[in-house]
Amino acid sequence: MSMAISTIISNTLFLGMVAGIPLFGALKKVRVYETFVEGAKxxxxxxxxxxxxxxxxxxxxxxxxxxxxxxxxxxxxxxxxxxxxxxxxxxxxxxxxxxxxxxxxxxxxxxxxxxxxxxxxxxxxxxxxxxxxxxxxxxxxxxxxxxxxxxxxxxxxxxxxxxxxxxxxxxxxxxxxx
Amino acid sequence: MLNVIWLGLILLAVIFGIINGTTSAVVASVTTSAKFGFEIALGLTGILAFWLGLLKIAEEAGLVSLLARVLRPLMTRLFPDVPAEHPAMGAMLLNMAANMLGLTNAATPFGLRAMEELEKLNPFPGTATNAMCTFLAINTSSVQLIPTTAIAYLAAGGATHPTAIIATSLLATSCSTIAAVIAVKFFQRLPFFAIKANGEAQ
Structure with missing residues (x-):
């Protein structure tokens, strides 16, 4: 049970960053895909x-x-x-x-x-x-x-x-x- | 420092290999470890690329500098040699935040980005700056809030309350982080670790 909770918390944090950062970027008018690729290089x-x-x-x-x-x-x-x-x-x-x-x-x-x-x-x-x-x-x-x-x-x-x-x-x- | 440690590790291994009669195992470990070292770097490539991509978005969107502004009083005290507005501050904060949340995969790329930014402030390439040492000491002290891996192993082993160790880990890791900051600030004053005029150091 407690195990399940800690998994849920860490998954939420993880996906929050993966989805949250590009979303925040898009709201700030950043061209998210191009910027991602440039950074990933x-x-x-x-x-x-x-x-x-x-x-x-x-x-x-x-x-x-x-x-x-x-x-x-x-x-x-x-x-x-x-x-x-x-x-x-x-x-x-x-x-x-x-x-x-x-x-x-x-x-x-x-x-x-x-x-x-x-x-x-x-x-x-x-x-x-x-x-x-x-x-x-x-x-x-x-x-x-x-x-x-x-x-x-x-x-x-x-x-x-x-x-x-x-x-x-x-x-x-x-x-x-x- | 690394020269002495590296040579020391190898010599110890050879001496104990002879004493313990494990020379064959030591010999075999050279090849497997060299391969393993390369595989780790290779395995990191994709993860590094992904998180560095996300980090670039966060930088462009102003998220990193926003974070740096909020925690400015703390950061300027820990890293007095780094200008408060420097991008290194934001990258270091992201690294520490990812470490605290247990997002190890993200923490390493953020940390390496922070090192690149710190390197831009380094007058002597090849020699660590005080800011780099402080950053690394905090990193090596482990600042994880919830020790997910250890909890998972305890749960898998059938522990009744695997999360019972959260409190003890949090207290112990706070002690180790405080010790890291005190130690690094103390050591940087010692003449032994000082940087000579030509950039040479331990």
């Missing part, structure tokens, strides 16, 4: 521009995932987790999240299957997914689109945000669900 250039940046980062992340380094890091960090009240099975998700959206989605699905959708772990993991981003993907794509190689403080700030998102998820889940 830029899409291909942007996609081509980000390819080298995406390939560079996705290969490095893919290698790291395949090597099992993140699992080793999880084991290493596990003793620290007790102090902050973070369930150990959630750690791989927190570590993977800044690097890969598809991999962290897969971990979330696995956690839900393993511990149950009503478990505390599933709630913490879902909250984490909702409050963090794939920092490296965003940085690479956005900077790649304008050929920026020197990213300065963007990544450290993004990682601080991810850490705070993870810790806040643990904190608020304890507050609400424990």
């Amino acid at each position: 830029g899409g291909f250039d942007v996609a081509i521009r980000i390819i080298p940046y995406l390939v560079a980062m996705i290969v490095a992340i893919g290698m790291l995932r395949a090597s099992g380094a993140l699992d080793a890091l999880s084991l290493l960090m596990a003793p620290l987790l007790k102090h902050i009240g973070m369930p150990a099975p959630v750690l791989p998700l927190a570590l993977m999240r800044p690097f890969s959206g598809s991999a962290s989605n897969a971990i979330l699905v696995e956690l839900i299957k393993q511990f149950g959708a009503n478990s505390f772990i599933a709630k913490v993991a879902s909250t984490m997914m909702g409050s963090t981003e794939t920092t490296f993907y965003v940085v690479v794509v956005y900077f790649g689109a304008v050929n920026i190689q020197r990213s300065r403080h963007a990544i450290p700030a993004g990682l601080v945000a991810d850490c705070v998102g993870v810790l806040a998820s643990v904190f608020f889940c304890h507050l609400f669900f424990h």
Whole structure:
């Protein structure tokens, strides 16, 4: 039921933009079709521009995932987790999240299957997914689109945000669900 | 920064590949990941074209500058280096709005358009400006109001109240966004991240 409502809301928003923007344009006497095509032409250039940046980062992340380094890091960090009240099975998700959206989605699905959708772990993991981003993907794509190689403080700030998102998820889940 | 991170990721992968005995998997991942990277860019093309087309209509109709005018006090504080009337402001706002509403497909094209506008203000091509870093930090902090994907997974897994995580996500994501803004504004003052006279930087 609640699922249906959130689908209805997001579909309404989506179609509202898809139909609303051209309608508003037409009311403002914009030649909507010509203008759309002119704007859309830029899409291909942007996609081509980000390819080298995406390939560079996705290969490095893919290698790291395949090597099992993140699992080793999880084991290493596990003793620290007790102090902050973070369930150990959630750690791989927190570590993977800044690097890969598809991999962290897969971990979330696995956690839900393993511990149950009503478990505390599933709630913490879902909250984490909702409050963090794939920092490296965003940085690479956005900077790649304008050929920026020197990213300065963007990544450290993004990682601080991810850490705070993870810790806040643990904190608020304890507050609400424990 | 990216030089160090990129090299670090690759070296870590090789070292752990040897320790864990996963070298074959690491080798195989190079080819599949390279292909995957290209496929992502290719897959983005159509979506980018569509939303950039809609964005152009919104720009021509004055919708973008209208939005920028309404939220001007907030935007000039977050991005003091960007002139209040600059088109980058409207594009960044559209990106953040799309992110908040969970319209990820639209958020990326709007964000890339914003980056192109910010690049026009960049005195040193190839080096990120403070405004770009602030924009990216807000983006990477996730500002989504309703975590639709996570709710969908919980619902599919048979959760009794999958929407229960809306409150916790909203609180956690607010914390992470505030942290992102504080962190980015703090880091930009550090000499380590400063831009040298010739445009070089970390």
